[in-house]
Amino acid sequence: MFKIVSKDLFSEKVVKFVVEAPMIARSRRPGHFVIVRACDGGERIPLTIADADVKAGTITLVVQDVGVSTHKICSLNTGEELTDVVGPLGQATRIENVGTVVCCGGGVGVAPLLPIIKAMKQAGNRVVSVLAARTKDLIILEEQVRAYSDEVIIMTDDGSYGQKGLVTHGVEQVILREPVNQVVTIGPAIMMKFVSQLTAKYNIHTLCSLNTIMVDGTGMCGACRVTVDGRTRFVCIDGPEFDAHKVDFDEMMLRLRSYN
Amino acid sequence: MEQINKDDISASRNDIWRQQLRNNMSAKERTAIPRVEMPHLEPDYRVSCSEEVNCGLSVEQAVTEASRCMDCPDPQCVSGCPVSINIPGFIKNIQRGRVDIAAAVLRNTSSLPAVCGRVCPQEKQCESRCIYHKMHKQPVAIGYLERFAADNAPIADAVAPTPNGIKIAVVGSGPAGLSFAGAMAQYGYDVTVYEALHEIGGVLKYGIPEFRLPNSVVDKEIHALQQSGVKFLRDCVIGKTLSYDDLHSLGYQGIFVASGAGLPRFMSIPGENLVNVMSSNEYLTRVNLMGAGSPMHDTPVAHGKCAAVIGGGNTAMDSCRTARRMGAEKVYVVYRRSEAEMPARVEEVIHAKEEGVEFLTLHNPIEYIGDDKGRVCAMRVQRMELGEPDESGRRAPVPIEGAVEQIPVDMVIVSVGVSPNPIIPSSIPELEISRRGTIVVNDCTMQSSIGDIYAGGDIVRGGATVILAMGDGRRAAQSMHEALSKQR
Structure with missing residues (x-):
């Protein structure tokens, strides 16, 4: 279980969550994503990691309420939990000084x-x-x-x-x-x-x-x-x-x- | 190891009760008994639900079938078993009414007898060597009896070994990982199994459907492992969430990689990325793991009315039979060779046919055609004939020029094999990897090119059976235990 530390509404349909996930916070790099399941019986959906705080052991996810699963996630409040958060997945962005x-x-x-x-x-x-x-x-x-x-x-x-x-x-x-x-x-x-x-x-x-x-x-x-x-x-x-x-x-x- | 096992097997044959059982019935009487038939659900009913098709033997059936076994002095069935189970030993215990001991005999060499009794291709392994074949009779139903013993024995309280405090990590909770974990826990190690998905069980959960292997059977095994002290951590991808170095920092002294065969293969033919063309892994995962199609589950799945499953293996059979249960009225299996070359278990093929699946053998898809919404609406298939044997020893399918037909379908499930999961190989650069992407190990010890990493199952074999994966897990546990004991 992955606890929601804070929830902020960017707009009616766009929510920013800070979620407790210390192992992911430590290993994630820009470009990585996580798979999230809001609850038992829920769908597994990919969400790109917007930010992470290694010290606090948290990651930031921004979710737009567009369907069944994102709606379930967006309905959760601070203190509640996401059943599954797995990652960081995918390849990190190649960061170079190009100009x-x-x-x-x-x-x-x-x-x-x-x-x-x-x-x-x-x-x-x-x-x-x-x-x-x-x-x-x-x-x-x-x-x-x-x-x-x-x-x-x-x-x-x-x-x-x-x-x-x-x-x-x-x-x-x-x-x-x-x-x-x-x-x-x-x-x-x-x-x-x-x-x-x-x-x-x-x-x-x-x-x-x-x-x-x-x-x-x-x-x-x-x-x-x-x-x-x-x-x-x-x-x-x-x-x-x-x-x-x-x-x-x-x-x-x-x-x-x-x-x- | 094998020699010791062989000695054990012949020693136990000399037990007085075994001799009595042999003397109680003449060979003529024994061999006159017909092979038991597995009680099963009727096809019309079973395609309407996900209940297990095979119902299991009654006590009476099992004892009668067990009495067919001749208790051969040199039992060939044992050499047909990839993990050399003492087959006459467990069968004769069933005959004398000691299912508990029968199950214990199985557990000496097999971690998952209730699973193997259901999904092993016995007709190609133990049962293929049975003495009854020489008499032109049907072999003893070893698989049915294995399942009977495993299902009906009370779970023996695992003797809690003295913990030795040494931490061992297992990557993946499929058959290889589970059997390794069980064996190491019995040696006294502090074992943690890391699973990438949200459910424990690997292919036993996401791949093999409920109607062939109920989740409750797998959960019983997992529960028994938890009782013996094995810890499970879900949602953790080794190589991503935690690195190899992280595992060292966490104090693990041995790592067993059993991350399975990840990547589904496709055929690279036109139209393969159309909507409603998917891998069998995707289809089965949506239905089995995610509960697609059942209430209270959000994951969607395509409900094709007319589906084609491409391939002839067990996964293809699982897919076509699942499609029938999900409401497909017409389901084709499209296989490029003939039925004789099909790798699927005979029983699965029979069950699929009983359930109304139509087999298009000697057919190969060459293109999928989509409608204006990008959804598949037809497949073009090339008729084939068998030519000279290829490197696999099977006669190679050769296209018959001009024999191409177009068949309307609204769902295609591609089941032509898998490649090893690339996450571990790509995250540990020093690990020796074969050209096929599998982890290279010593065949006897299962040790990789890195001393504290052992590996087994599909990540080593590329695509094998539950029993081979399980055997790898046990072998790796034995050799890792030996190696760690020497270090102390």
């Missing part, structure tokens, strides 16, 4: 992006972060992102905060005004697809982090398979990060709708 890195996150994807922003900055990169959401209330973790970014660009669909427009507009602004060595994108599959198309045009190496359907998360079931560079790969053990230009996002989006 200028644009980190763009959409919606709840900003949460797993945060540790990468932090690590990229600490590795000596110039970090420009582009945060995007439908509307002002859905922009999360802005303050924390600012603390590790040289510049933050906010994009909202409705123009209620920052600039009006899609994440790709924000990213393209940066590309047009200065040399960009790498892009990291985490968010909805459709967003990552368009970011990938944009950066392919400019030939900028781009990493994406995929959040596919999983069951065990340790390579056993193959539910998470995606086509990367024409080959079938497993997100849980080969990923979750891949070269975005090589990912077949259309196939991935079809597979994400397997149970809809």
